[in-house]
Structure formats: C-alpha cells, structure tokens
Amino acid sequence: MTRTEIDPAEGETLAQAAYRALRHDIITGQRRPGERLRIAMLTTLYGVGPTPLREALQKLGQDGLVMVEDNRGFAVAGLDPIEFDDLNTARTAIETEAIRLSIVRGDDAWEARVVAASYIMQKEDAALAAAAGPVTDRWENANAAFHDAIVSACGSRWLLRVRAQLHDLCERYRRASVYQKIGTRDLGAEHAAIAKAVLARDADRACDLITHHFARTAAALSDLSAEAQVPTPPRAAARRSAAP
Incomplete structure (x- = not known):
C-alpha cells in the first residue's frame, strides 16, 4: 500500500490533517469501498498516532464515508x-x-x-x-x-x-x-x-x-x-x- 505522510497545515491539528488525508483517499478511491481501516495499519501508512486517527475516523463516520462498527472497528462505506x-x-x-x-x-x-x-x-x-x-x-x-x-x-x-x-x-x-x-x-x-x-x-x-x-x-x-x-x-x- 502507498504510504502517505501527513503534513498538517498551519493551525491544523493532527486529527484534522488525518481527517483531510483519509477523506481524500476515500473519495478518490485509494481506500476502497468495504476496506477495513485498522488503526495499526493506518498508523503505518499515514505516520499518525492512534488517537488522532480514531478522531478522524469518527468524523468520517458522521460524513457517511466510514462505517463505525461496534467492537469491530472501522471500514470504508460501500457504494450504495x-x-x-x-x-x-x-x-x-x-x-x-x-x-x-x-x-x-x-x-x-x-x-x-x-x-x-x-x-x-x-x-x-x-x-x-x-x-x-x-x-x-x-x-x-x-x-x-x-x-x-x-x-x-x-x-x-x-x-x-x-x-x-x-x-x-x-x-x-x-x-x-x-x-x-x-x-x-x-x-x-x-x-x-x-x-x-x-x-x-x-x-x-x-x-x-x-x-x-x-x-x-x-x-x-x-x-x-x-x-x-x-x-x-x-x-x-x-x-x-x-x-x-
């Protein structure tokens, strides 16, 4: 998988930068529909710690781009x-x-x-x-x-x-x-x-x-x-x- 180093813009938190990067990758298809978004994998791919990533994924869930599953983590929403x-x-x-x-x-x-x-x-x-x-x-x-x-x-x-x-x-x-x-x-x-x-x-x-x-x-x-x-x-x- 392609590694994407997150570079926060001026005044941007790590969670906001992670949200922006993940959102772009989901919209453009780099993160495929149904793909499991495991925190350990995302930490390696984006170079961001678990806490900012979880915050970003929760927000993406509110946008309808990520499915938040109890006790199962996160996945890219399907094309419905x-x-x-x-x-x-x-x-x-x-x-x-x-x-x-x-x-x-x-x-x-x-x-x-x-x-x-x-x-x-x-x-x-x-x-x-x-x-x-x-x-x-x-x-x-x-x-x-x-x-x-x-x-x-x-x-x-x-x-x-x-x-x-x-x-x-x-x-x-x-x-x-x-x-x-x-x-x-x-x-x-x-x-x-x-x-x-x-x-x-x-x-x-x-x-x-x-x-x-x-x-x-x-x-x-x-x-x-x-x-x-x-x-x-x-x-x-x-x-x-x-x-x-």
Whole structure:
C-alpha cells in the first residue's frame, strides 16, 4: 500500500490533517469501498498516532464515508446506489436553483468564467475519452471547476456550502460511474450543451440538461451494481426487499 505522510497545515491539528488525508483517499478511491481501516495499519501508512486517527475516523463516520462498527472497528462505506440516488436528488435540487439564480444575477465576468471553464472541460473530456482509463484528478478538477463556474453567480453562500458538501459525497460514486460508461456516453457533448444553454440565459433548458446529466451518472452506477461489479451493502439490499 502507498504510504502517505501527513503534513498538517498551519493551525491544523493532527486529527484534522488525518481527517483531510483519509477523506481524500476515500473519495478518490485509494481506500476502497468495504476496506477495513485498522488503526495499526493506518498508523503505518499515514505516520499518525492512534488517537488522532480514531478522531478522524469518527468524523468520517458522521460524513457517511466510514462505517463505525461496534467492537469491530472501522471500514470504508460501500457504494450504495440507493444512497447515491438520494444524494443525487438533493444535489439536483440545489444545483438547479443555483443555476437559475446565477443566470439572473450573472454578469460579463461570470460569462467569461463559464466560457473559460467550458474550454478546459472540453479538453479534459476529449482526453478522458481517448485514454479510456480511470477518471483522473485532472478530469475531476476540470469537472468541478466547470460546474462551480456555472453556479458561481448565484449569490447564496448557504446554497454553495450545501452544494459543496453534496459534491464531495458524490465524487467517489461519480468516478466509478463515469469510468464504467466511457465510450458509451459523450460527456463532451453533454457539457457543451449545458454551457450553451447557460450562456444563452435559458434557465429551463440549462436545468433540464443538468438534471439529465446527473441522472445518467446515477443510472450508470445502478447498472454497474446490477452487473455485480459494485457490491451492494446489506442495508441497501434490506431496503430493496422491504420496498413495495
């Protein structure tokens, strides 16, 4: 396993630094769904003592990224399509409202930011399609910047704060989903159409495209789970069997 030495930022505690490092590794897939997070192993990998690690893992449990099991320790939360569908519902509602506000309030500087982010997004979409490999940090950063630019003029700090939290929770699902659909989904065309509608100030069209864009990602993960390539956690299976 790759060793990651934690380097706390100025004013950051060891527990906060451990939380940040583990959170990044879980979201990016370096710590796999279902992986046991044994304190002894993590101490070796991250160079941090047991107490800061336990504090970080408890906080990650509150975020829904780690499962805290009585008397059994910690494990990375599984990829649950039902959970992602719920996250996606909330994310879509927040995103579309932020887009509508941005289209109303956005000025020339906002339009320029959208154009620049869209240009970079097109390059990264093309590179991802050509590579046909795992989703890279470059693509993720471009994707985040593209969607951030579109909503950046909404004027609501609370909308943006909740949106950022949902974005982070969705990222590891999105990495798995997008990778599985490379070659069957034209992400470049999807992003270009969204940018065109936003710059045309067509709020209804932009929101419809974003809703469809997010829904396709959620559907891809459901397809993947059905093919048994991503294990469904027991709690998801139990909810399905209880559903009418």
